[in-house]
Amino acid sequence: MHFKRVIPCLDVDAGRVVKGVEFLDIRDAGDPVELAAHYDREGADELVFLDITATHEKRDTIAKLARSTADEVFVPFTIGGGIRSVTDAQAVLDAGADKVAVNSAALERPELLDELAAVFGVQCVVLAIDAKAQVGSEDPQTSRWEAYLAGGRTPTGRDVVDWAREGAGRGAGEILLTSMDRDGTSLGYDLALTSAVSDAVSVPVIASGGAGELEHLAEALRAGADAVLCASIFHYGRFSVADAKAHLAAAGIPVREIE
């Protein structure tokens, strides 16, 4: 029995979790390692850290984060944000991360995906795509999405489905697919986008952006996602990972439950 995955995502700036995090049982809610260990205990199947540090010490802070996470967390974790080369990826993977996520750097130079896969294997390479629906495409049959880079600031003109297909062909072992339209809205994942990309690629798709209710997780998994990424739904303490697992299990979706 293969289980669908629930993956909390932590945005980290200069080694601290940003976005509000409200937990009563954690001494220091801003510490990414402590929060990650908490999610591991609650039944998180994996973790994703997105490093948004803008300073030039970035590379050191990412490696340090990977190292201290590997000391305390015993589920797989991915680190993304600013990885632009095999050397960048090597530092993070050597420090204990299981996978790296690349986004802008791969859009600017798609060969990066081939290089990463050749050195580390496709299972280490996650292609993150920030997708924005194109105006005038409300009909799900004809929907189109454009890939954005630089944290969603710069349009590329690239069609998301085509880019996902190319990325998987080049060596991405997974696609982390974020709907920019839904991110932060709590309106639910973009299911048409999730389906379109899941159908187009032979690698697992992680749906991201928009989870507000537990049923949203079930919807994305039914739409073809192999995993769901969640941030605020967990960070604000409204639901625990265990709540999410229980909801999905009750909805007939196979998930790993913690005894």
Next chain:
Amino acid sequence: MTALVEGPVDIAIVDYGMGNRRSVEKALEHVGVRASISSDHARLRAAAGLIVPGVGAFPRAMDNLRELGLDELLRERVRSGTPVLGICLGMQLAFDSSTELGGAPGLGIVPGEVRALKAGELKLPHIGWNEVRFAKPRSPLVEDLPRTCAFYHVHSYAPVPAVQEDVLGVAEYGAPFVSAVERGSFSGVQFHPEKSSAAGLRLLANFARVCIAAGAPVAG
């Protein structure tokens, strides 16, 4: 949450330049085992137990093992009854051969071949948590674990043991595949115990206990 290993035990993680050494070391530390990462023959011969980790491609891994002279060392340690645990690629290497990237011979510790997963319509690589059903629930390696238990898998290949008795656990992804094996003092898991939360830490602690038991003087 996780039982600690009582008493010191000397486990070495075999370093042949292929992945996840640090994660295995940290997971062992978490259950109370201080392991070393080494490719030094004397060090690996002195250890009470060995763990062969591994992420990457089979042919290159075998080349690395041979260059370091670790292929013969591993065979010799298994022959002499030292507990050896292979993880993921480290398990696959113990087989006679693999079909990955045109094919390559393996260590020949466990009879059988490593072949590409046949997952039908499902996505590959197989990434994620999958339930393993233990065929030998009384094996000390899986002591105190439920008979079926979820572990984290990341792979596109899986072993096909020639001897049914060597199968320790089976999982299913499109079709059934062998996820854990045991033959003599060698055991191997396709999944990553170091990334499988409490259940994985339990399995590693169990392996440490197997090493302690193997190293203990035989009672008259």
